Amino acid sequence: MSPPTTETTVAPPSAAARELASPVVPLVSRQFDDASPQARTVAGGCLSVILLGASGDLAKKKTFPAIFNLYKQGFLPNDQLQIFGYARSKMTDTELRNRIRGYRDMEDSWILSCSWQVTYISGPYDEESGYIKLSEQIASHENNKCGTTCSTRRLFYLALPPSVYPLVSRMVRKHCMNPHSLVFGVHVTGGWSRVVVEKPFGKDLASSEDLSSELGKLFTEDQLYRIDHYLGKEIVQNLLVMRFANRFFVPLWNRDNIANIQIVFKEDFGTEGRGGYFDEYGIIRDIIQNHLLQVLCLVTMEKPVSLTPEHVRDEKVKVLRAVQPIRDEDVVLGQYEGYKDDPTVPKDSVTPTFASIILHINNERWDGVPFIMKAGKALDSRKAEIRVQFKDVPGDIFKCQKQGRNEFVMRLQPSEAMYMKLTVKQPGLDMKATQSELDLSYQQRYQDVVIPEAYERLILDTIRGDQQHFVRRDELRVAWEIFTPLLHRIDEGKLKAVPYEQGSRGPKEADELLNVRAGYVRTDGYIWIPPSLKA
Ligand SMILES: NC(=O)C1=CN([C@@H]2O[C@H](COP(=O)(O)OP(=O)(O)OC[C@H]3O[C@@H](n4cnc5c(N)ncnc54)[C@H](OP(=O)(O)O)[C@@H]3O)[C@@H](O)[C@H]2O)C=CC1
Numbered sequence: 340m341s342p343p344t345t346e347t348t349v350a351p352p353s354a355a356a357r358e359l360a361s362p363v364v365p366l367v368s369r370q371f372d373d374a375s376p377q378a379r380t381v382a383g384g385c386l387s388v389i390l391l392g393a394s395g396d397l398a399k400k401k402t403f404p405a406i407f408n409l410y411k412q413g414f415l416p417n418d419q420l421q422i423f424g425y426a427r428s429k430m431t432d433t434e435l436r437n438r439i440r441g442y443r444d445m446e447d448s449w450i451l452s453c454s455w456q457v458t459y460i461s462g463p464y465d466e467e468s469g470y471i472k473l474s475e476q477i478a479s480h481e482n483n484k485c486g487t488t489c490s491t492r493r494l495f496y497l498a499l500p501p502s503v504y505p506l507v508s509r510m511v512r513k514h515c516m517n518p519h520s521l522v523f524g525v526h527v528t529g530g531w532s533r534v535v536v537e538k539p540f541g542k543d544l545a546s547s548e549d550l551s552s553e554l555g556k557l558f559t560e561d562q563l564y565r566i567d568h569y570l571g572k573e574i575v576q577n578l579l580v581m582r583f584a585n586r587f588f589v590p591l592w593n594r595d596n597i598a599n600i601q602i603v604f605k606e607d608f609g610t611e612g613r614g615g616y617f618d619e620y621g622i623i624r625d626i627i628q629n630h631l632l633q634v635l636c637l638v639t640m641e642k643p644v645s646l647t648p649e650h651v652r653d654e655k656v657k658v659l660r661a662v663q664p665i666r667d668e669d670v671v672l673g674q675y676e677g678y679k680d681d682p683t684v685p686k687d688s689v690t691p692t693f694a695s696i697i698l699h700i701n702n703e704r705w706d707g708v709p710f711i712m713k714a715g716k717a718l719d720s721r722k723a724e725i726r727v728q729f730k731d732v733p734g735d736i737f738k739c740q741k742q743g744r745n746e747f748v749m750r751l752q753p754s755e756a757m758y759m760k761l762t763v764k765q766p767g768l769d770m771k772a773t774q775s776e777l778d779l780s781y782q783q784r785y786q787d788v789v790i791p792e793a794y795e796r797l798i799l800d801t802i803r804g805d806q807q808h809f810v811r812r813d814e815l816r817v818a819w820e821i822f823t824p825l826l827h828r829i830d831e832g833k834l835k836a837v838p839y840e841q842g843s844r845g846p847k848e849a850d851e852l853l854n855v856r857a858g859y860v861r862t863d864g865y866i867w868i869p870p871s872l873k874a
C-alpha cells in the first residue's frame with residue numbers, strides 16, 4: 340500500500356466547479372487564505388458519495404436527507420452525482436430508496452425525477468470482495484459520466500459503529516480510493532478522496548489515540564473529516580461572529596463581568612432503541628465530551644488570527660489545554676427510572692443518562708468562572724442552549740438583584756434565538772424595575788430563510804474541502820484528556836448515578852450543584868416565551 344499523500348490540486352476551476360458555487364456564501368466558513376488546501380482544491384467533476392452503514396439509523400435520519408436537500412437546493416452537481424450505499428443487510432436499490440423515502444416523507448415524484456440514483460451494494464465489512472465490487476461500481480459511474488480525463492471525487496461517509504472504523508478504513512484505503520487523480524502521489528485533475536468519521540471517536544484517551552493512529556496510517560489529516568454535527572448548527576456557527584464582530588461583547592466577555600456560563604442539552608425522550616449503543620458510552624461520551632465541549636471552545640477561545648480552519652482550531656486547542664482536571668464534587672450523575680426496561684440495556688446497568696459537570700478554565704480571561712455542562716435524556720423538554728449569566732451591578736440602587744441578573748442566552752434548538760435578559764423600568768407612574776428581554780428570534784426575524792440542517796452544512800463543507808467545522812486530531816486528544824480520568828472513575832464505580840423521574844428536570848442534586856457550587860442565581864417568576872408562541 341502506498342503511503343497517504345497530501346492532496347494538491349492544480350487544475351483551473353472547471354464549469355462544474357462554477358456550477359457548484361454556493362447561492363448563499365456563509366460568512367465564517369467560506370474564507371480561505373491562498374495557502375489553504377481549500378483554496379487550491381478544484382470543486383468540480385464527478386462526485387460519488389459512498390455511505391458505509393447505509394442500512395443504519397444515522398444514514399436514514401440524517402445523512403441521506405441531508406444529501407437530498409443539498410441536491411434539491413442546487414449545491415450538488417446535477418448530472419455527475421451518484422450515491423452508493425454499502426452495508427451487510429440484504430436489500431435491493433429500490434428497498435433502500437423506499438427506506439429513505441419513508442423516513443421524511445420525501446416527495447416521491449421529486450426523488451424519481453433526480454437524474455441520479457441510489458445504488459446499494461451489500462457486502463461484509465471484513466472481506467475484500469464487497470469493496471472490490473463497490474470500487475468497480477464507482478469506477479463504472481465515473482467512466483460513464485466523466486471518462487478518464489475529468490476530475491473525480493469520492494466522499495466516503497462511515498455511518499457505522501466506531502468499532503469497525505479501522506477495519507473498514509483499511510479496506511477503503513486498499514480498494515476504493517480515487518485512482519484517477521493521483522500521479523506520483525499528486526492530484527493533478529482536481530480529484531480527491533475524503534473520509535468522514537462520526538463520533539464517538541473512541542471511548543477514552545487511549546482508545547481514541549489508537550483509532551487516530553490507525554486512521555493516520557491510512558489517510559492524511561486533510562482527507563479525514565471528524566464530524567461533530569453540533570458544529571454545523573446555525574447558532575453554533577454564529578458564535579464567532581457574535582463574539583468577535585460586536586463591540587458590545589468584546590469588553591464584557593471575561594471573568595470581570597461574567598458570573599457563570601451554562602451549556603445545556605436536554606432531550607424529552609430516552610434511548611429509543613439505541614440502548615445497546617448508548618449503554619456502552621453513556622451521556623458524557625455521547626454528548627458532553629464532544630458536542631458540548633465543542634460549543635465550550637467557541638464560547639471561550641481567544642480571537643483567532645483569521646478564519647482559516649487551522650487558525651480557528653489552534654485557538655480551540657489552546658483553551659482546551661487550560662481546562663482544569665474535573666473534581667468529583669463538581670459532578671452529578673443520574674439515570675432515568677425505566678432506562679433498564681429497554682430490552683437492549685443490561686438489567687444491572689449503571690450508565691449515566693444525565694450528567695451535570697462544572698469545568699474551570701485556568702487562564703487570564705476565565706479564571707474563577709464556573710462552566711456548567713449539563714446533558715440528559717428523558718427530561719422535561721427538548722432544548723439546547725448556552726446561558727451566560729453576568730455578575731450583579733455593583734452599588735445597586737434599584738435592588739435589581741431581586742429581579743434577577745443579566746443573562747445572554749443563545750438557543751440552539753428548538754426555535755433558534757438569542758435574547759438578552761435585562762432590567763428595565765416597569766412602564767407606568769412608579770419607578771419600579773422589572774425583567775424584560777431584547778430578543779432576536781430567528782423565526783420572526785428571518786421569516787423567509789430556511790435554516791439548513793447541521794448535516795447539510797457539514798457534508799457540503801467536506802465536498803468543498805473546508806475543515807474549519809471538523810475536529811482536528813490534537814483537539815480530540817485534549818478533549819479526551821479532560822474527560823478520561825472522570826470516565827475511568829465512573830467506570831470503576833467510584834461515582835454513582837442517582838435515579839430521576841422521566842419527564843423531570845433531572846436529579847435535584849444537579850440544581851444544588853448549579854446554585855451552590857456554580858453560583859447560578861435563578862430569576863423567579865421570569866420565563867422567556869418565544870415570540871412565535873406569544874398570542
Ligand atoms: N443515529 C444518530 O442519530 C447518530 C449517530 N451518530 C453516530 O453515527 C454512527 C452510526 O450510527 P447509527 O446509524 O445510529 O448506528 P447503527 O447502529 O444504526 O449502525 C449503522 C449500521 O452499521 C451496521 N452495524 C451495526 N452494528 C454493527 C457491528 N457491531 N458491527 C458491524 N456493523 C454493524 C449495521 O448495518 P449492517 O448490519 O446492514 O451492515 C447498521 O445498519 C455511530 O458512530 C453513531 O455514534 C452520531 C450522531 C447521531
Ligand SMILES: O=C1O[C@H](COP(=O)(O)O)[C@@H](O)[C@H](O)[C@H]1O
Pocket residue numbers: 568606625626723
Ligand atoms: O450525537 C447525538 O446527537 C443526538 C442529538 O442531536 P440533535 O441534533 O437532535 O440535538 C442525540 O440524540 C444522540 O444520542 C447523540 O448520539
